Amino acid sequence: MFDSIPVSTTSTDSYTITVGENLMEEVAETLASRFSRSKLFMIIDEKVYRNHSSYIESELEMKFSRITKYVVPSGESNKSMEQFSRIVDFILENGVERSTSLLAVGGGVVGDLAGFVAASVLRGIPLIHLPTTLLAMVDSSIGGKTGVNHEVGKNLIGAFYQPKAVFADVTFLETLPRQEWVNGMSEILKYAMIESPDLFTQLKELTQHNEFASPKEWIPIIKQSADIKVDIVNKDVKESGIREFLNFGHTFAHVIERKGEYGHCSHGEAVFAGMFGAVEASNRTGASISTNDLEYFKPLYNLNLEKIGTDTKELTQLMLRDKKVKDQTIRLILLEEMGKPVVKSFEETKLVEASWNYLISEFT
Ligand SMILES: NC(=O)c1ccc[n+]([C@@H]2O[C@H](COP(=O)([O-])OP(=O)(O)OC[C@H]3O[C@@H](n4cnc5c(N)ncnc54)[C@H](O)[C@@H]3O)[C@@H](O)[C@H]2O)c1
Known part of the structure; x- marks a missing residue:
């Protein structure tokens, strides 16, 4: 079950936010049909990897000959220039072309960090967000703000860089802490x-x-919230x-x-x-x-x-x-x-x- 929200960022640029459950097959198919099938970079939050690696990889492995993954340790302190620089090194050393896509899997920390990497490597490679926290689904994966923190302050270095697609798959929310x-x-x-x-x-x-309903019951409110953010961001x-x-x-x-x-x-x-x-x-x-x-x-x-x-x-x-x-x-x-x-x-x-x-x- 899923629902799609079209997002136009400029008159020539647009993408779709898909909200639903069990979306990995759809994610793999979309990526393989639109971008290079020979390689995929995946930047993934460590806790998400621990909990969901087989769900994610089983579908992707059917479509891509090589998935090169970088696991980011959890936490805001990793939204840093150090981590940014390590990921850029990792991508360049593994070989990347303009058509190689980058899948960002995690909450706002990984989304912002990996988004900035995608904006910077070769001056921009295709970015796809797979937000795995409620906040990332309704907020941080939408709108194209990417970046890292500096010791002077949060989010002081970064770029506006729009993703090619966003998939808000509530299946990930099964393991989200309260x-x-x-x-x-x-x-x-x-x-x-x-x-x-x-x-x-x-x-x-x-x-x-005081209990949170099951993730799939959240689909309509996630969609409506994403719609609101899209609407405001599209205008500005x-x-x-x-x-x-x-x-x-x-x-x-x-x-x-x-x-x-x-x-x-x-x-x-x-x-x-x-x-x-x-x-x-x-x-x-x-x-x-x-x-x-x-x-x-x-x-x-x-x-x-x-x-x-x-x-x-x-x-x-x-x-x-x-x-x-x-x-x-x-x-x-x-x-x-x-x-x-x-x-x-x-x-x-x-x-x-x-x-x-x-x-x-x-x-x-
Ligand atoms: N780009 C934007 O427009 C924008 C907007 C709002 C916030 N942000 C940024 O987003 C960040 C906060 O994002 P966040 O709240 O998602 O935090 P986060 O990415 O740190 O994730 C929160 C915690 O949840 C864990 N986690 C993530 N998905 C999980 C899952 N499915 N199951 C279990 N654990 C999971 C992570 O490991 C982490 O410990 C901040 O850096 C903030 O500046 C950006």
């Missing part, structure tokens, strides 16, 4: 806030009694306008992550908390939005943010270090009403400090 479901859910909640409040009802059904491929809406809650989240030195909570948890700050700031600028729909999901997060402290002035100042800051003014994505995002700049910081106060009171 924490990673929660992380992906934050981005779906974000889509609910900025675009489609009906997603709240679906998410409630999929997380009844290089992130100069409305793509900023996807940062709803994220300016607060980046500070939460940085203040806790990235150890105390995950990005998804920080985004969840960040959305409370963004709702409060929205209400203080004239909106009237309830946090009830977000509150409902709090038990799944079990989040305590004592570590970020209570110095709202400092937290607000830290927002000015966000890489998306312009002219030293805090820019926040807020809501005029549910599903209606807007960008607002703040020279006066009192309102932002008050929003931090509210966020802290919700999570301590």
Whole structure:
């Protein structure tokens, strides 16, 4: 069972996102029919390889004479120039032509890293994403942002590079740890806030009694979420306008992550908390939005943010270090009403400090 979403990135360039279960046969067939059959590079997350190697390889081996794989150790620290350089060496030493395709199998870490490799080797070889986390399926595999982290900050080196296809196969989600479901859910909640409040009802059904429904029941919501991201990205491929809406809650989240030195909570948890700050700031600028729909999901997060402290002035100042800051003014994505995002700049910081106060009171 699967469903396809067409994505146009320019008038001449387009690709398809396929969402479904048991897609490996379809993946192998598509790759073999469109790209060189003599060789395939596969860059794969170590945990995904451990859990799913036979499922992946049995289908690919039927179509390709040679599959050259590189297993990436799990974790954000591997989204690095060191790992990038090792993979490029590996590919060049193994022989590569412009028509050799690269299959990226993993979450956002492997997708971003392998995507940047595909963009760079021979100035671009065909890239196919096989996202294996909920977050990667609804967010990171879509939109063409690739790259690695630098010690100065996250995602500071990279390129916009569009894949030739994306296959979101929920079969992989069978082994996804609970924490990673929660992380992906934050981005779906974000889509609910900025675009489609009906997603709240679906998410409630999929997380009844604090349990996650079986992966195949998630297919419709993954498709709808991917559709929303595609729609926003298509209108703003290089992130100069409305793509900023996807940062709803994220300016607060980046500070939460940085203040806790990235150890105390995950990005998804920080985004969840960040959305409370963004709702409060929205209400203080004239909106009237309830946090009830977000509150409902709090038990799944079990989040305590004592570590970020209570110095709202400092937290607000830290927002000015966000890489998306312009002219030293805090820019926040807020809501005029549910599903209606807007960008607002703040020279006066009192309102932002008050929003931090509210966020802290919700999570301590
Ligand atoms: N390019 C973009 O537009 C974009 C958007 C959002 C986030 N990102 C990036 O994505 C990254 C986060 O992605 P993520 O949340 O997928 O993290 P991740 O890639 O680190 O995966 C999370 C964990 O899940 C494991 N895992 C992956 N698939 C699994 C599976 N099917 N079964 C069991 N374990 C599995 C991984 O080994 C890892 O431990 C960050 O680096 C972030 O910057 C990029």
